[in-house]
Amino acid sequence: MGLTLTVLGCSGSYPAPDVPCSGYLVRSDTTAVVLDMGHGAFAELQRHIDVADVDAVVLTHAHPDHWVDLTGMRILTHYGRGLDHVPVWGTDETRRMVATVSSGIEPAFRWHVLGPERTFAIGDLELRIERTDHYVETYAVRVTGPDGTSLLYSSDTGPGWSPAELGHDVDLALVESSYLDADELGDVLHLCADMAGAAARAAGARRLVLTHLVPGADPEAHARAAAAAYGGPVDVASPGAVYAL
Numbered sequence: 001m002g003l004t005l006t007v008l009g010c011s012g013s014y015p016a017p018d019v020p021c022s023g024y025l026v027r028s029d030t031t032a033v034v035l036d037m038g039h040g041a042f043a044e045l046q047r048h049i050d051v052a053d054v055d056a057v058v059l060t061h062a063h064p065d066h067w068v069d070l071t072g073m074r075i076l077t078h079y080g081r082g083l084d085h086v087p088v089w090g091t092d093e094t095r096r097m098v099a100t101v102s103s104g105i106e107p108a109f110r111w112h113v114l115g116p117e118r119t120f121a122i123g124d125l126e127l128r129i130e131r132t133d134h135y136v137e138t139y140a141v142r143v144t145g146p147d148g149t150s151l152l153y154s155s156d157t158g159p160g161w162s163p164a165e166l167g168h169d170v171d172l173a174l175v176e177s178s179y180l181d182a183d184e185l186g187d188v189l190h191l192c193a194d195m196a197g198a199a200a201r202a203a204g205a206r207r208l209v210l211t212h213l214v215p216g217a218d219p220e221a222h223a224r225a226a227a228a229a230y231g232g233p234v235d236v237a238s239p240g241a242v243y244a245l
Contacts, residue, residue: 002149002245003028003125005172006048007211009041010237012178012190013065016215019239020044021065024153024174028145031055031123035141035153042069044239051077056122058114059090060155061138062097070109071102078108085110087122091137114139128167133160134189142166149245152203154196156212158189163203171245173205174237176212177222193222197229205230211237 004027009020015038023041025048026033032049034041034057045051051073059067067090077083084107090098091114099105112120115137119128124146129139134156140163144150151172152163163173178190185192191199193210200208208230210222219236227234235241 002147002171003143003145003151004245005151005174005209005243007237007239007241008034008044008048009038009239010211010213011038011065012176012212012214012217014215015039015065019215021068022155022212023069025049026125026143026151028124031125033058033122033125033127033143035143036060036066036155037069037073038065039068042072047240052081052083054086056087056089058122058127058141059088059094060114060141060153061134062091062093062136063156064097066155067094067098068101070098074102074108084108087112089114089120091115091139093137130165131161132157134158140166142170145245151245152205154191154199156190159191159195160189163199163205166203168204170203170205172207172209172243173200173203174209174211175200177210177226177236178212178214180217180221180225193225194229197226197231197234200226201230207235207243208232209235209237209243
């Protein structure tokens, strides 16, 4: 089996009704990794997997809509299940914020600082990171499974970074599309829909899934705008959606 991607949450910046913030479960036959865990994502995670079967959590940056539910995971794993030293990868800024909110990290989590190593392994998955164009230290992630299938998660970025920096011919690109067009985007360091489509095309992505739409956005309008730039069909992430690669 190749990789599977399960959307736990995909709302941009703050949760929308029934749409948690960023969280994605990536699985191979033997390994399960959670990419980001924003508001509400931990509740959705428990619908799909036992927390004891999560091998690691990777947090792309320090904005709370990408990590705040790690605090709930800490309570369940440490106090509820007696599971300590859960591996977590994240920036040092994120580590400091989690430690402040949670009154410490150890022994619940074993923290690995993102940045020094651009490529690392979790189980049978290879992860490669590159820094994006955002307000704080932020990393996009490419995950490659043991059979060579791969997915790319842009996390948050402005137009100054391209997914192509993580390599070409990715099977699925999960790219933020916070705003519909350049007028909505303004000078904010995020992407609009046609930028997301063009970025995925430049990376040679075989499939494009938009995420991180701000609450109230029109998913169909985002998909149309992105598809015109991408040159093919485009999906918009929704909680519970599963993509098999």
